[in-house]
Amino acid sequence: MITITPEIKAQLDEQKKQCVFCKIINGEMETNKVYEDKIMFGTLDINPAIEGHMLMMPKEHYPILPYVQQKDFEHIFGNLPKIVNALKKAMLATGATVFIANGGVAGQQSPHFLIHLLPREKGDKHYLYLFDKKKKLDAEKAKQTTDMLVQGLPGFIHSDLKTKPIQAKTAEFLSGIKSEQKVLYEDDKVLCVIYGHAQCIGHIAIYSQKEEHLFEKLDNDSAAHIFRIASLCSSAVFNAMKSQGTNIILKTGISDDNPDGRLCIHIIPRFENDELKLMWEPGKKGDLKKIASKLKDEMSYVEYELKEKKETKPKYDLDKAERMVKLSSKEEHKPAHEPEELDEIKKAINRLRNA
Numbered sequence: 001m002i003t004i005t006p007e008i009k010a011q012l013d014e015q016k017k018q019c020v021f022c023k024i025i026n027g028e029m030e031t032n033k034v035y036e037d038k039i040m041f042g043t044l045d046i047n048p049a050i051e052g053h054m055l056m057m058p059k060e061h062y063p064i065l066p067y068v069q070q071k072d073f074e075h076i077f078g079n080l081p082k083i084v085n086a087l088k089k090a091m092l093a094t095g096a097t098v099f100i101a102n103g104g105v106a107g108q109q110s111p112h113f114l115i116h117l118l119p120r121e122k123g124d125k126h127y128l129y130l131f132d133k134k135k136k137l138d139a140e141k142a143k144q145t146t147d148m149l150v151q152g153l154p155g156f157i158h159s160d161l162k163t164k165p166i167q168a169k170t171a172e173f174l175s176g177i178k179s180e181q182k183v184l185y186e187d188d189k190v191l192c193v194i195y196g197h198a199q200c201i202g203h204i205a206i207y208s209q210k211e212e213h214l215f216e217k218l219d220n221d222s223a224a225h226i227f228r229i230a231s232l233c234s235s236a237v238f239n240a241m242k243s244q245g246t247n248i249i250l251k252t253g254i255s256d257d258n259p260d261g262r263l264c265i266h267i268i269p270r271f272e273n274d275e276l277k278l279m280w281e282p283g284k285k286g287d288l289k290k291i292a293s294k295l296k297d298e299m300s301y302v303e304y305e306l307k308e309k310k311e312t313k314p315k316y317d318l319d320k321a322e323r324m325v326k327l328s329s330k331e332e333h334k335p336a337h338e339p340e341e342l343d344e345i346k347k348a349i350n351r352l353r354n355a
């Protein structure tokens with residue numbers, strides 16, 4: 001995570017003035033809003049790859065993922081399973097793709113960091129992320145990069161997380177992946193390997209030790225953690241390979257380019273003219289207003305849930321408080337409170353109950 005110094009803050013404030021997405025978030029520009037809470041904002045993409053293609057972004061202006069500060073990061077990625085779940089429900093989808101572009105060469109089109117969310121299903125004929133199994137890479141160079149990552153990545157991750165990793169109790173379904181792919185990093189939540197069918201040198205795959213198929217089944221901590229590791233892997237390949245950008249692509253559930261429905265995050269370093277085709281052509285637009293209203297309905301449950309969580313009722317034992325008031329009002333000799341005072345307390349208890 002990049003520390004935002006006063007100099008960087010001044011630069012970002014300048015960038016913000018020209019930012020279309022900041023204008024959308026502030027309500028200065030119209031949009032098909034589908035989600036909003038204190039920290040994040042969701043809207044439909046006006047040039048969707050697929051029906052229901054939505055964008056989720058922090059309200060704060062961050063240019064790329066490494067800038068997103070801890071609190072926002074945890075809120076956005078920790079709650080992303082709920083958002084993906086709502087998106088799937090609204091669009092009756094069996095899977096989803098989460099796509100992040102860091103840098104222009106990776107397909108980033110605006111200076112405001114955002115996440116593309118695509119509802120997916122079998123038969124949707126999107127084969128963009130059905131990776132070529134026979135891709136030939138420079139073996140010597142690939143080995144050098146792998147060695148460099150094996151040596152450097154765990155230390156890089158540990159120093160950022162500032163915690164001792166919990167030893168992995170590798171789930172059985174991951175043992176197959178482990179034996180055929182070079183392990184870079186592992187803890188109790190994630191397994192990080194050099195991808196077996198790498199599309200370029202430095203192509204990393206991250207699997208969840210908690211869940212084989214569905215991202216939306218992950219709890220807040222596990223979801224935020226897997227994206228923290230993805231972000232660190234992305235920074236690591238960016239720095240180590242001097243790449244010009246990176247893509248982070250999460251596949252979850254069954255779709256045409258994820259036939260086994262496995263949950264996996266791919267980290268792909270990007271270079272100018274690398275001939276990787278990871279961006280979609282704009283697809284059928286559909287009725288954006290209608291789609292937005294469908295999504296909004298499902299997303300409103302998430303909005304409500306997160307709001308409830310934030311404003312949890314105080315942990316007073318109201319029943320006990322009421323009994324105490326009654327008790328003290330019965331005590332003739334030593335009233336703990338004057339009658340008016342008791343009334344006030346009763347009213348306060350009722351207010352709390354109704355809050």
Ligand SMILES: [Zn+2]
Binds near residue numbers: 020022060
């Ligand atoms: Zn912005």
